[in-house]
Amino acid sequence: MNRRQAKSWLRTYMSPSVPRSARSSPSTTQRRPHTHSDWDNDGRESPLLRSVLRPGEVSPSVVRQDGLQDNGRRVKVVVSESGTVEPAAAAAANRESSSTPAMGIGRITTSELSEAIRVVRGRAAEEPPGPATRRDDSGYGAFWSNEVRGLKGIMFKEIHVLLVVVPLGYLAYWLGWGAKWVFLLNFIALVPLAALLGFVTEELAEHTGEIIGGLLNATFGNAVELILTIQSLRKGLLTVVKGTLLGSILSNLLLVLGMSFFAAGVFYKESEFNVQGASSNTTLLLLSSLGLAVPMVFHLQEGVHSEAVLEVSRISACVLFTVYIMFLLFQLVTHIHLFQNEEEEEDKTATLSTDHTMTEPVVDEGLPIDEMPHVSLWTSIVMLLLVTIFVSISSEYLVGSIEAVTKAWDVPQMFIGVVLLPIAGNAAEHWTAVSVAVRNKLDLTIGVAAGSSTQIALFVVPFAVLMGWALGQPMSMDFKPLETTILFIAVLIVMAVVADGRSNWLEGMMLMAAYLLVAIVLWFSPINGDDGLLEMAFD
Structure with missing residues (x-):
């Protein structure tokens, strides 16, 4: 993950308009909220999500804010094996009828989120454009x-x-x-x-x-x-x-x-x-x-x-x-x-209520970013x-x-x-x-x-x-x-x-x-x- 990807991902993740994700204990995986901007028009996950998250893992608390199709309501969704988005209720009905587990959109772990934060904080200035001048985020330095x-x-x-x-x-x-x-x-x-x-x-x-x-x-x-x-x-x-x-x-x-x-x-x-x-x-x-x-x-x-x-x-x-x-x-x-x-x-x-929104950058247990592993x-x-x-x-x-x-x-x-x-x-x-x-x-x-x-x-x-x-x-x-x-x-x-x-x-x-x-x-x-x-x- 380079700095530009990390900044874009964190900007979406930490947006005050994004509904608060489901909270878990410090050692469990982080369930990330998704907004309409995270998805392509055809209902598939965006390239940014594919580059950061791991598709194919079940994530029961994914929340989608689809202002175009659902009048701004926040609905819980899952991603099918084909990659299309469907409401969680419909997915549950399909599972009951077919007994086939649905595939989730993926989960972001504590270490991956910490890596994104570190990458963003690692440069004082914006990353120079062009692959020739881009610095590598790996190595002892x-x-x-x-x-x-x-x-x-x-x-x-x-x-x-x-x-x-x-x-x-x-x-x-x-x-x-x-x-x-x-x-x-x-x-x-x-x-x-x-x-x-x-x-x-x-x-x-x-x-x-x-x-x-x-x-x-x-x-x-x-x-x-x-x-x-x-x-x-x-x-x-x-x-x-x-x-x-x-x-x-x-x-x-x-x-x-x-x-x-x-x-x-x-x-x-x-x-x-x-x-x-x-x-x-x-x-x-x-x-x-x-x-x-x-x-x-x-x-x-x-x-x-x-x-x-x-x-x-x-x-x-x-x-x-x-x-x-x-x-x-x-x-x-x-x-x-x-x-x-x-x-x-x-x-x-359960799905998050419509009036439960994030008021500050929250990662885990409602704690600020500074309390992630340093x-x-x-x-x-x-x-x-x-x-x-x-x-x-x-x-x-x-x-x-x-x-x-x-x-x-x-x-x-x-x-x-x-x-x-x-x-x-x-x-x-x-x-x-x-x-x-x-x-x-x-x-x-x-x-x-x-x-x-x-x-x-x-x-x-x-x-x-x-x-x-x-x-x-x-x-x-x-x-x-x-x-x-x-x-x-x-x-x-x-x-x-x-x-x-x-x-x-x-x-x-x-x-x-x-x-x-x-x-x-x-x-x-x-x-x-x-x-x-x-x-x-x-x-």
Whole structure:
């Protein structure tokens, strides 16, 4: 595909008058809308389509806007084996009578669309006319040029301006600027690093299949929490570990979901979402609350020692981790349709409505062009490793300064763990959830908020217990009664809010108020670690 073909194709594809194509998950093929200009007068596909698409593949969601023959109505069409266009209803009737599958017009894959975008962006000036002066879009030069442009597309985002703070945080530690500056600078540095880690993970997931991509997002989506957990366990800050994990769950459930519902309610009187996927996440969170409550209640019995609580916690961690693996199988393989929004379901079987038009360049899941894959697979892997190293260093310096900061500022360790650290680690997710909620896409919001909480409760918490076991730290699932009660009530509130599959601004305000109450209680909580070690409850 040369640049001129790509520009012409993209101009048609991205036209605001073109109806929105059926949406699919990032790893599935893209179903492209077609306009009347894409077709020859005899009803056959144009040479441009034949040069870009692959004829002969079934594409059930092709949409044709034929202003001459259908008075501007958008009708779903298919292409027969002979190449002529016919309405989908007629094609279905023919299939029922002849039992012969019709041929589709073809599909455009994510990689092919990305190639077209890269070709267009690859030249600053128009391509000179004539075959003699035309440049080839293949070769190592074009590859590295695309890689450089892709890196610029990833790095040149507003939130990444804060990356300048990363070396300052390192200098504060190396030059001995004091615990306050080390904590503050590395706290700020984690915000862009966490965002960059999320972007790189998404880039890598785009190059893999749906299952592998889902596993990558599930693992590295909470990489900051995992790294903070390991660094805190190494220093014996068990209070911070428990506070960080609890805070990540609560901030996603109450703060992020509340802000998203409120933001959506400002622009829309009422919003709808897929209640089945949301209920699956909240039910698993209720199970995880039971997993945290069991060691706590078990410790209340007379004659029960901390060693027994640790054994119960480790066994419970293995059970919850097994449940998490089963949930991934449920979400990514056997019941993937439950986690797709209703519009995706309708797009697979129904024609798009006449008033559903594209208002911005949309490629996949309603996302802008800039969110298509920018870099190659190996570049994504290298970037993922480098960003993970930087996150590990910043987390180590941040955790190492917590004890001095709590004494200097008289702030409870639990407040730092529950309220402050999750803000740094989840800032990018918070912004993403709220921004898509403003566009009335609450299924994506719930997938970010409730999905992240589920991953932390069923994956990161058991990981922390087992990692503490490996490091010789008495990390248990024996959260204190206050924390366990807060988590249990928060899950019940969220379950009640999402039960009807609708949201409004009042429900969002209620969730934010609940989070504020939790922060106030933890600010006045006297619970602190002693010399970095957790004071075991009830001892």
